[in-house]
Amino acid sequence: MQKLFDSPAAALADVADGSSVAIAGFGVGHSYPNSLVIALRDQGARGLCIVANSLGAGGDFRPQILVQNDQVKRLVLSFSSRPGLPSPEEAKVAAGEIELELVPQGILVERMRAAGAGLPAFYSPVTVGTPLQAGKEVRSFGDRSFVLEHALPVDVALIRGYRADRFGNVEFRGSSAHFHASFAKAAKLAVVEVEEIVEPGVIAPERVGLPGIFVSRVVHTTTTYPAPKGLMGRRAADSNREYFGKPALSRSEMAQRVAAMLPDDAYVNLGSGLPTLVAGHTQGKTIILHAENGALGYDLLEDTTDLDVDFFDAAGNFIRMRPGGAVFDSVVSFEVARSGRLSAIVLGAYQVSAQGDLANWALPGQIGGGIGGAMDLAASGSHVIALMEHCDSKGNPKLVQTCSCPLTAPACVDVVVTDLAVLERIDGRFVVTALVEGFTRDEIQSITPMKIDFADQIRAM
Template identity: 50%
Template sequence: MTINKIYDSPAAAVADVPDGSSVSIAGFGMTHSFPTSLTVALREQGARRLCIVANSLGTGDYRSNTLIENHQVNRLIVSFSARAGEAKSAAEQQIEAGEITVELVPQGTLVERLRAGGAGIGAFFTRTGVGTAIAEGKEVRTIDGVDHILEYGLKVDYALIRAARADRFGNLQFTGVGRNFMPAFAKGAKVTVAEVDEIVDGTLDPEAIGVPGVFVDRVVRRTVEVPHDFPAPRAGRGADSARTYHGKPALTRRQMAELAAGLVPDGSYMNLGLGIPTLISNYVEGRDIVLHSENGVLGYGMIATREDYDPEVYNAGGQYVHLRPGASFFESVTSFEMVRGGRVGFVALGGFQVDGQANLANWSTPDMIGGGIGGAMDLVAGDTTVMVLMTHCDSAGRPKLVKDCDFPLTGLACVNIVVTDLGVLRWDGTRFALEYIAPGFTAEEVAALTELELDTSQVQWQS
């Protein structure tokens, strides 16, 4: 019999998904790389009591969140159940009401668990999440002098993924950062269904295949057209916005990013996380700094404009970016290998709190239902210099540099540098030393707006 994995429609491809199934649905951020046609078909098919495994749930009528809005889900295994500053989603409402249970998993651990499940590996130890809420109730083992937690391989009933093109053998090809979660999700499922833009007449070039057909059971052409969303900054959080302290303007987010870029030496590999750190990419042009993004790109640069962007090239914040010479694309498993394995020398992250023990909290606040771990726990678990960019105080005027974090921790004793809108602080092994002060402010003013006892004798420069 000739192998032919092509199905006539998305509806036919998900017709046999029964109630109570576990379904992994790929997709990055709020809008990117989601198998929208298959998700809509599953909504219309109506299977209930689903366990959805995903990085994020997305937004709108075409992404994973639509299944929750249709009350088809009773369990989530995700990296994001909520996002700071966003209106309460259907997922948060149903979690709060007890209709959905949620297990939050760091992004790198999620793809590694699915890869392991598909590879027949029962469990593995990882440094990611040690000392945080993620580690509660899990076995801890010290390996080479470092604590690791035990994580189990994850196998699901169905995976819904997306690719650029396929052939009848189920071989898949991707463009840009489109492969991100797809290989791991495909490997971790009993039945993998791929939605593609094009089904070729014949076969794909073997050298160009991103997922071999052995991992793919069904292929269907995309039927739901979803326009590309161009991300816009939220009100009051534009790159040129600035907070005011004691009646004086602090640094803008753009100035913070430029300042942070100047702290990184040429020849460095650097990961940029969500929020203010994404702006750093505008300040590496002409420098020998290679930027890494957890969604699977190495060697990108400036943020693109609405008039000049490639919808298949975006950063960890979902912003479209331009590539630089020497760029490469890869899947998420490989992406996190680069960081945890010590290949990426600098990581820049946003933060809610940093405390006097160099601990970081950046994924959940008291008003969030669950939270958004994303890849941050993986990013701080490697042998890397961690730089946190955040405003000195929150919108209510409360310090973000605190004696002890009272928000859930992202990592223990992991922060090396903090860049705020009032200055630069560097961890010396026992406390933070202030080495730069924003124009118009004094060391005493900066110190007074923290809960920490800062070393203010090390100030090196002030603009």
């Protein structure tokens, strides 16, 4: 059996116009099959439907180049736009040149897994009560509503691994397995690029992350590209906003406050952006961090001169695994998330409503957005903490009676931590239980247009 090809170009020479192509990769630049992406650009197939978590950013070797080369007709993504990172796909979608379907990260991987497993559809609690529910069948099981999601088979999958043999058996490293296996299984033609091609038997059977029966072609990675910077959400951690002429907590102090709220031995997921800072205050504690790309039990790597590019969290930050930690793919990671096994989930937010509705993936009027894993996490039934500034950069309140931003999930937020206060949802209402020293109840109420109560005893933050 021979699945080895001499080059990425040879492996993709027969990709036809109009093909659906799944491209694995995480965040703005982690473990993309860059050599294959460049080969597909040079091959020139047109009218493609690209399925991906995101198209990456900031380089001429990530899937965005297919959009720039006018090869793409349709996109199925979890991230089509990111704050502060203008993208060619965002501009072309807005201009009506490319069709876009947004899919929550965990549902994307589940739709691919279903296709690989020969299952036509499944019901999911994710997207209930959100704009993404529109037009889909909804059915009740017990006392919960579920949305019907269809499998997502593709013609071609481009994936990346660590090592492979001529039978197509693939080994992954660290937390870089994420979407690769599920994408390959959903494809008629799965092509993998690897750092090393080895003889059969060199990869021990128990280390095979993707059996060769799912892999059509194997090529050697032709070019090494620089690692992403891995600092998402960790900038300006010590800056303070001012309200009423007085300084609020810094972003780092907010994160420290959340870390102090987490119980020992808690399993905790941290969303991208501001929640990522919480990880800097969990080192030395027994809190066990979970990342959607497939890591459990890790610490942020503060010295990135000592990084391993295959170990990163869902925000793209490089990590070091703790003793007793584990890595796995995104299928397993979202099994952990949606099954309610996490003790707490910390998410950023554009808005939180009086009913506990969460909105954190798009702004009103925005074309597309960045859903990521937030919808899957928020629908899990686990304890959800929203971590955000009390007002946005323009001074607009983020705690509102009713969300004007598209919802991530309804009635899911249990606690809100801002740079001014802690609010806990008790008996259906948010109650202020802690305030930053120097701020009064009247001041907080004046910039909080939702209905709130104040505890008899309010702690100082």
